[in-house]
Amino acid sequence: MQCSACRREAIVFQPYSGKHLCPVHFTRDLEAKAKRTIRTHGWLRPGDTIAVMLEGDAASAGLLFFLFGLIRNRRDIRLCAITVDPGISGSPVAERARAIAEGHGIPWFTGSLAERYGITLDRLIQDEGQDAAARACRVLTTDLLSEIAESHGVTRCAIATSVDEIAEGFFSDLLTGTPEQTIFSRKSVGRSGIPVIRPFIEIPAAELERYGQLHVPGNFLPAAPCTGTSGFARDANEALNTYNSRHPAARFALANLAGTLSGIASDHPSTCPACGELQSAGGCPACAIREKYRRGTA
Numbered sequence: 267m268q269c270s271a272c273r274r275e276a277i278v279f280q281p282y283s284g285k286h287l288c289p290v291h292f293t294r295d296l297e298a299k300a301k302r303t304i305r306t307h308g309w310l311r312p313g314d315t316i317a318v319m320l321e322g323d324a325a326s327a328g329l330l331f332f333l334f335g336l337i338r339n340r341r342d343i344r345l346c347a348i349t350v351d352p353g354i355s356g357s358p359v360a361e362r363a364r365a366i367a368e369g370h371g372i373p374w375f376t377g378s379l380a381e382r383y384g385i386t387l388d389r390l391i392q393d394e395g396q397d398a399a400a401r402a403c404r405v406l407t408t409d410l411l412s413e414i415a416e417s418h419g420v421t422r423c424a425i426a427t428s429v430d431e432i433a434e435g436f437f438s439d440l441l442t443g444t445p446e447q448t449i450f451s452r453k454s455v456g457r458s459g460i461p462v463i464r465p466f467i468e469i470p471a472a473e474l475e476r477y478g479q480l481h482v483p484g485n486f487l488p489a490a491p492c493t494g495t496s497g498f499a500r501d502a503n504e505a506l507n508t509y510n511s512r513h514p515a516a517r518f519a520l521a522n523l524a525g526t527l528s529g530i531a532s533d534h535p536s537t538c539p540a541c542g543e544l545q546s547a548g549g550c551p552a553c554a555i556r557e558k559y560r561r562g563t564a
């Protein structure tokens with residue numbers, strides 16, 4: 267199939283725009299959207315030190331490549347990468363991330379759940395099942411990310427979240443009657459509240475994968491290791507996939523709505539005073555996880 271904008275062979279089809287795009291026009295399209303997202307949110311400021319959360323997957327590698335190109339000629343913004351190894355046997359997260367960071371010649375900092383908490387994701391899954399393990403993994407990984415970021419003067423953490431992740435999370439929250447999980451989700455990490463930026467929230471996951479493969483050499487690991495397989499989330503995703511296959515703008519609409527609602531939402535009355543996450547009737551689930559793995563005592 268020929269590119270909709272030139273005569274080259276297309277490598278990407280966008281069902282939501284009807285366009286086939288070659289590597290050049292696909293790259294231009296994705297980067298224009300990401301730049302617009304950054305501008306709209308005011309996500310880059312002079313004096314910033316940006317840390318990309320690098321996980322050895324194609325999407326986070328693509329985010330590093332994109333930001334590297336974006337600030338290459340700016341002396342007032344610094345870029346580094348942080349990797350938290352969750353500990354999955356046969357998945358050399360740190361090794362792969364190090365190679366990607368070194369390929370860009372930027373500082374790379376790393377930590378692991380094994381070193382920091384004496385636990386691995388493999389062990390968590392074995393002990394607690396996939397869903398509880400995924401929740402614990404997310405809390406502990408984010409805490410460690412923020413600790414490393416704070417110790418290196420990072421002012422923003424950049425995460426390669428796709429439009430699919432936002433839409434799927436919100437849709438699943440709607441169906442389970444917990445939309446506040448999306449609407450009041452925290453937009454910063456750590457005790458000092460380092461803002462999180464997500465330049466790729468308007469890009470589909472499949473395009474992020476393609477963009478990373480196109481611009482960063484080497485093989486990639488699977489994305490999002492801390493993901494659950496709960497029946498609710500799986501059923502919600504299936505329903506959304508079916509709907510989206512006939513209405514390809516559905517994910518964008520859901521993600522936009524989530525963004526609008528969280529933008530106008532004021533502070534939630536039951537935010538945990540210790541960590542800023544949403545509390546449930548039984549207390550703060552995130553702090554319960556921290557307590558269990560004795561984060562505070564280390």
Ligand SMILES: [Zn+2]
Binds near residue numbers: 274288289291
């Ligand atoms: Zn083209």
Ligand SMILES: [Zn+2]
Binds near residue numbers: 541542543550552
């Ligand atoms: Zn808490």
